[in-house]
Structures are given as C-alpha cells and as structure tokens.
Amino acid sequence: MKKLCALLLLASALTAFSQTNTITIDDLMQSAQEWANENLDPNVLNALQNADQEKVRQFFDSLQKDLQGEYVIDLAQFRDTAKTILPLLESYQETAPYAAWLKARMDYLDTAEELRLLIPPPKRIPGQPPPPPVVPSPKQVEEVWIRKISKRPVPEEARPYVAKLKPIFSREKVPSQLVWVAEVESSFDPSARSPVGAAGLFQLMPDTAKRFGLRTWPFDQRLDPEPSARAAAIYLGKLHEKFGDWRLALAAYNAGEGTVQNLLKRYKPHTYDAIASHLPAETQMFVPKVEATIRRREGISLAELSTR
Numbered sequence: 001m002k003k004l005c006a007l008l009l010l011a012s013a014l015t016a017f018s019q020t021n022t023i024t025i026d027d028l029m030q031s032a033q034e035w036a037n038e039n040l041d042p043n044v045l046n047a048l049q050n051a052d053q054e055k056v057r058q059f060f061d062s063l064q065k066d067l068q069g070e071y072v073i074d075l076a077q078f079r080d081t082a083k084t085i086l087p088l089l090e091s092y093q094e095t096a097p098y099a100a101w102l103k104a105r106m107d108y109l110d111t112a113e114e115l116r117l118l119i120p121p122p123k124r125i126p127g128q129p130p131p132p133p134v135v136p137s138p139k140q141v142e143e144v145w146i147r148k149i150s151k152r153p154v155p156e157e158a159r160p161y162v163a164k165l166k167p168i169f170s171r172e173k174v175p176s177q178l179v180w181v182a183e184v185e186s187s188f189d190p191s192a193r194s195p196v197g198a199a200g201l202f203q204l205m206p207d208t209a210k211r212f213g214l215r216t217w218p219f220d221q222r223l224d225p226e227p228s229a230r231a232a233a234i235y236l237g238k239l240h241e242k243f244g245d246w247r248l249a250l251a252a253y254n255a256g257e258g259t260v261q262n263l264l265k266r267y268k269p270h271t272y273d274a275i276a277s278h279l280p281a282e283t284q285m286f287v288p289k290v291e292a293t294i295r296r297r298e299g300i301s302l303a304e305l306s307t308r
Contacts, residue, residue: 040195047094059085060195067282071133075112082109100192108285114144138276145292157188165229172233175305177298184290190225201225202232246302247272247287255283
C-alpha cells in the first residue's frame, strides 16, 4: 500500500509539472503534499488494523456518496456504524483529524433518523415500481434543528476562539455572528480534516484556501484559526454579494457556487426554500443547523444579520 501510494503521489507530481522544463525535489514534494491535502491519505489509515482500515475506508466512501445525494433521510443508515468508527478514529493520533470531522457530523446522522421517524415512508403499490423516497420540507428540517440546538450550551472548545475571531469577520465587513459556522463545520477543532480534503475550523477546501491567500504547503494555514477565519469571512462576504441572501450564501459555501447558481436558474422563486430539496444532503443539513446555532448563540436569525 505504501509503495502504491508513493507511486500515485509521484505520478501526480509529474503530471502537475509536465508543462515545465525542470522538475525539482521541492516541486515533487509540494505536489505530493497537495495531493495528500485533497485526498484521504491511505498512509493515515495504516495506524489501524487491516480489517479496520477497510471498514473505515468503505464507511467514508459510502457516507460521502450519500452526503452528496439529495435524500437527507438516507444519512440515518450510517448512524450506528459511525458510533463504532468514531472512537476507533479518536484512539490514534494519525486518524484523530478525521474523527474530529466525523464528530461534527454525527448531528446530521441523528437528525436524519429523527426525520425518518417523523415522515412515514411512501406506500408501495403491488406491481408498481418503488415510489421515490419522501423528501422532508425545508420547514420540517429547520424545526428539527431548532429543537435540537435550542438547549445546547456553548461548547468549551469555542471559548478560546469566538472572541478572537469575531473581530476578523467584522474587519472583513461580514457579520461577526457567522463565526459560529465553525461550530457546525468542525466543533471548533482546528485540526479537523474531511476525507475529501477540507480542513480547519471552517473546513476550507485547498482550492478555496489558495483563492483567498492561504498556503497549504509546507505549512497548511487552514489549520491556523486566524488566517482560516479571515479566508472564510472573505468567502462568505463574496457569496452574499453574489446571491444577496445568507442562506443561499451558506448553501454555496457548502455545496459550491456553481451548484447553487445552476439550481437557481432551474427553480423559481430564486430562494433557498425553492432549491433546498435539490441540494446535496449535507447542505440541506448544514444551512438550517448554522441558522439554528446562530439563533441559539446570538439570538438572531440569518435574515436579521446586517452587513456594512
């Protein structure tokens, strides 16, 4: 496995620099590091037993597929497996960043189970194809999140960061209350890393980080709370300028600008509620959880956030 991974990294590096006349050792190292930043590094899973490696890999592959699907209730099926995998990941230093990412998403799996119990499955008609899954309305998803977050105390992990990071958002002319996006994305764990390459308090992807001036090599600035907060704030501000609505901006932050733009072209009215059920399942969970969290922490809705 290690040899295969090394060959993949080398091939990636050679491809990335094939248009230049010379390839230096630094070039190869940077390309290999960038590849590792954007993928679940197989070497990380070497800390686990062989059977556990395959279990974790299959779990992440299946979970990522359904996070990108449209049916939020499908996420409920991962709840029990996630509960067994989380302590396994937490028990090794190498896999702890992935544990932090999964821990922040356990709420999604629990909420999917609540929605599954809340919404009866569609009736099957003998001799007919199975009906499509029932899709909860944005209002139903929102109400579950409000109920879930309404009595949740401020996490201890947030205390070292909130007061320090709020002024960064304000300096970028973005509502400081959006600092609570970090609670949803990473549970305020700056080491959190997703299997698809997002990292840090605000789970920035490598390309997004570079777009807003962060390095991912030799030191990954996404893991530094203050530069990460500044990049997240700038990005959210630009998304709000583009879409004119904080829920749409948050949807684009999570699912990508192109995804939201294409859905807005297809569905009218051009609102979050009109496109919500067509967004990736993760985004359908992310946006109302952010709003419920900000409402709980700051006593304000997304619609009430002000920009300067």
